[in-house]
Amino acid sequence: MPEVETVRKGLAPVLVGQRIARVEARRADLRFPFPERFTERLLGQKVTRLDRRAKYLIAALSGGDDLVMHLGMTGRFSIVANEAVLTPGVDADDAAADPKHDHVVLHLAGGGQIIYNDPRRFGFMLLIDREERDRHALFRNLGVEPNGPELTAAYLASRARGRKVNLKAFLMDQHVVAGLGNIYVSEALHRARLSPERLALSLGDKQGRPTERAERLVPAIASVIGEAIVAGGSTISDYRRADGSSGGFQDRFAVYDREGFPCQTRGCGGTIRRVVHSNRATYYCPRCQR
């Protein structure tokens, strides 16, 4: 999510207020097929806003549709203007051209272009009538934003009531907290000194009132996400060409991708472990996270 927010901030100044003059969709699908009459419905539309909800980018179009875009794992946008190419969240040195995976090009009336590149094609785009958007399956059951006022200990406890999934899976569920990804769940749990293996239901007592663990988790999530947004997101060094982000937060990982390194928590002395749940890596310190 911090990566998506970084992309949004980079894209907004060149996209908002612009009219779409031409659209190239260079294949029939990404993760899903493009919407019916995709290019026709974009043509001539003015982008009036660029918002983010969870990990979705939402371009509001003058005709009343929302262009909803998801970057998946490897999607990125580049801006082409006056011969210069800019990729929000990616250092110029790392944004080498990769035309093979340039799947969508939006030509703006002002002369600029927005290029969507996505090697793995886990991203997607769709068009939804703005009036219908919040009732759409993707948005209807989304959880709260991780850096917003709705994320409270009471909320977490009520959602965790009776849930026997572990905390890692619980926090990865976009219907609980919308926008927390694999990196930030590991980092937030470390800050909260909570084991990813602990059951979600332990965030509340029998009456569903938040425990002290839930109270710790809220500022842990909010601070990790807040700092990552300020840093411009994270880039895994070996993957810098593959996603929309080369911010600075990877330099501040306490646990993510740090298997075998000593835990930095003052006086802890533990060693970071890597475990796998449902095909996703989780990093934590078994000593200070309980």
Next chain:
DNA sequence: ACTGTACCCTGTAGGC
């Protein structure tokens, strides 16, 4: 209803 697993697709790193 809830939970865990397999899978979508492509590129890269590391072992041999």
Next chain:
DNA sequence: TGCCTACAGGGTACAG
């Protein structure tokens, strides 16, 4: 050098 496997920041579709 080449071949093989494991793994990667996300999310969904199942089976049990």
